[in-house]
Amino acid sequence: MPPLARRNLFHDKVRLTVTLTGIVFAVVLIVVELGLFVGFTTTTSGLVDHSGADLWVASKNVPYIEQGVAFSERRLNQVRAIPGVGEAEKYIAHWTQWKRPDGSEESVQIVGFNVDSNVGRPWNLVQGRTEDLKTPDAIIVDELYKQKLGVTRVGEVFEIHGRRARVVGFTRGIRSFTTSPYVFTSFKNAQDFVGLREDQTYFLLAELSQLGSPDPVKYF
Numbered sequence: 001m002p003p004l005a006r007r008n009l010f011h012d013k014v015r016l017t018v019t020l021t022g023i024v025f026a027v028v029l030i031v032v033e034l035g036l037f038v039g040f041t042t043t044t045s046g047l048v049d050h051s052g053a054d055l056w057v058a059s060k061n062v063p064y065i066e067q068g069v070a071f072s073e074r075r076l077n078q079v080r081a082i083p084g085v086g087e088a089e090k091y092i093a094h095w096t097q098w099k100r101p102d103g104s105e106e107s108v109q110i111v112g113f114n115v116d117s118n119v120g121r122p123w124n125l126v127q128g129r130t131e132d133l134k135t136p137d138a139i140i141v142d143e144l145y146k147q148k149l150g151v152t153r154v155g156e157v158f159e160i161h162g163r164r165a166r167v168v169g170f171t172r173g174i175r176s177f178t179t180s181p182y183v184f185t186s187f188k189n190a191q192d193f194v195g196l197r198e199d200q201t202y203f204l205l206a207e208l209s210q211l212g213s214p215d216p217v218k219y220f
Contacts, residue, residue: 055204069201086209090201092190099159100150107180112190122184128169140169145181
């Protein structure tokens with residue numbers, strides 16, 4: 001650094017200290033905002049990123065997963081008939097009410113999928129197995145929300161939308177975008193938990209059988 005620039009920099013030490021403090025604060029603020037942005041994008045796209053599906057089919061004009069609109073499951077066969085689609089499964093992601101042991105209620109988001117399929121399954125399982133969801137009323141929740149939901153261990157029984165629900169496993173680190181925890185269960189149980197008709201679904205998840213991008217829009 002040239003002598004003149006050095007003298008100007010250290011001439012007023014108070015001003016230098018204030019300037020450096022402002023720069024450090026700005027850098028810290030940028031890092032915090034970057035962390036919030038990364039966390040936001042991770043939680044908002046968690047179900048999609050870990051679904052294992054190449055293609056999601058939803059009702060027209062659905063803005064995001066949490067606002068899914070029910071439609072006839074007859075669309076399933078139409079999707080499976082699209083060239084390039086290998087397999088497709090029904091999928092539910094919808095809000096409902098969870099009743100805690102103390103009688104209070106919490107909003108949760110039911111995630112229902114075909115347990116025998118490879119798409120839409122929970123990830124980061126630390127206790128229990130996905131196959132355990134084949135038993136009646138079985139559910140899997142995340143450890144992060146134990147206190148919020150009043151859960152302490154596997155085997156406890158709760159009430160979801162007026163129906164019996166039994167905890168068979170836990171995941172770790174699956175955060176939801178909202179304050180409503182994800183509750184994973186079989187597709188049939190999910191229909192009961194959210195009050196959905198037997199011939200309806202909220203989404204269809206498809207896997208592609210070959211390279212290429214099929215355009216499902218022209219098939220509907």
